[in-house]
Amino acid sequence: MRWQDIDQQPCSLARTLAIIGDNWTLLVLRDCFLGVRRFDDFQQRLGVTRHVLSDRLRKLTEGGILAKVAYQERPTRHEYRLTEKGKDLYPVIVHLAQWGDKYLADEHGAPLHRIHTTCGHTLDAQLQCGHCGNTVNANEVQVKENPGFEGKLLVNSEQ
Amino acid sequence: MRWQDIDQQPCSLARTLAIIGDNWTLLVLRDCFLGVRRFDDFQQRLGVTRHVLSDRLRKLTEGGILAKVAYQERPTRHEYRLTEKGKDLYPVIVHLAQWGDKYLADEHGAPLHRIHTTCGHTLDAQLQCGHCGNTVNANEVQVKENPGFEGKLLVNSEQ
DNA sequence: CTTGACGGGTTCCAAAAAAGAACCCACTAT
DNA sequence: ATAGTGGGTTCTTTTTTGGAACCCGTCAAG
Known part of the structure; x- marks a missing residue:
């Protein structure tokens, strides 16, 4: 299986990663959420080659995560803005950053702080169940197959 | 800048992505959370070449996300298990999968359902602030630079 | 005692992708 | 006439993948 064919797998996560799961793309999204x-x-902040950046921005645009909008005419200039669909990826970015803050920070501490403005404190991101409102742990979640997709689940060993 | 040098950036997210941000690694983690x-x-479910899988598992092990434990002797056989550090990535996986369910599902619907066993309903993952307990939107979070890391923030344009 | 299977890889080569640098184009400003 | 800006594309070289074959220790069967 080639990496560029994983969007054909019957797995939401695989199809998501087909758009944003390759090298550089999540870093591009990080910068999008910082307002770039x-x-x-993008090119200066990431240090990525223009060729690769061009490819990643095109994929994000085709995937509806970014929108290319003109901000002036003559000469036409455009910029890349997060769509609503793109903004929905914010929890992913926050959890990735927070995980890095927790486990990979060096002696200077985290380079960026995120403040939850509605409560005024440092954001402590947690996974919440929107139905019951409680914080969720990995071992409180049970996975069930959609009937019709048999044989894709786990190896029948206890976690 | 090469992709393998991004772990030297003073950004938690970049360092996180240096471990898990490349092609295939997040799919390996998906399967870890399914009990593989x-x-x-891994090789059969992902269809990735053994060479690449070997490399990704090694990186995850070196990064402390997976642990290689022997489950029998003579002949020695080992398996890869999520560490606590690895399990802390669960919110990332859930949000990625849920985003895919929302935006990329085909006519059959999502292939897997996640049930929040403590409330009994389908898990509706949300970003929660552990301090105030409220659900968080992207526009309620303000980013501040750690003094000592000047010049890495946004382009001074309003989001 | 030879053959085959299992789990867990490593080695080889060809093909694809990324790095790095140069170039391009439409327009504006000097 | 020249230089600069934003947003790329084209070129060549290096690195990474894909695909397949091979290896190693152990057990079990014929």
Whole structure:
């Protein structure tokens, strides 16, 4: 199986990763959430080659995560903005960053702090169940197969 | 900048992605959370080449996300188990899968359902602030630079 | 005692992707 | 006439994948 064919797997996560799961793309999204919008700004901040950046921005745009909007005419200039669909990826970015803060910070501490403005404190991101409102642990979640997709589940060993 | 040098950036997210941010690694983690533990099981489910799988499992083990434990002697056989550090990545996996369910599902619907066993309903993953307990939106979070890391923040344009 | 199977890899080569640098184009400003 | 800006594309070299074969220790069967 080639990496570019994983979007054909019957798995939501695989199809998601087909758009955002390769090298650089999640870093591009990090910068999007920090307000970066222009090609050269991405390029300077990431240090990625222009060729790869061009490819990743195109994939994100085709995937509906970013929208290419003109902000001036003559000469036409455009910028990349997060769509609603793109903004829905925010929890992923926050949890990734928080995990890094917890486990990979060096002696200087985390380079960025996130403040939850509605309560005024440092954001302590948790996984919450929107139905009952409680915080969720990995071992409180049970996975069930959609009937019709048999044989894709676990190896029948206890976690 | 090469992809393998991004772990030297002063950004928690970049360092996190240096371990788990490349092609295939997040899919390996998906299977870990579904209970897969053995080399050949990963290989068959993912369809990735053994060479790449070997490399990804090694990186995850070196990063402390998986632990290689022997489950029998003569001949020695080992399996890969999530560590506590690895299990802390669960919110990332859940949000990625849920985003895919929402935006990329085909006519058959999501292939897997996640049930929050403590409330009995389908898990509706949300980003929660552990301090105030409320659900968090992207626009309620403000980012501040750690003094000592100047010049890494946004382009001073309003989101 | 030879053959085959199992789990868990490593080695080889060809093909694809990324790195790095140069170039391009439409327009504006000097 | 020249230089600069934003947003790329094209070129060549290096690195990473994909695909397949091979290896190793052990057990079990014929």
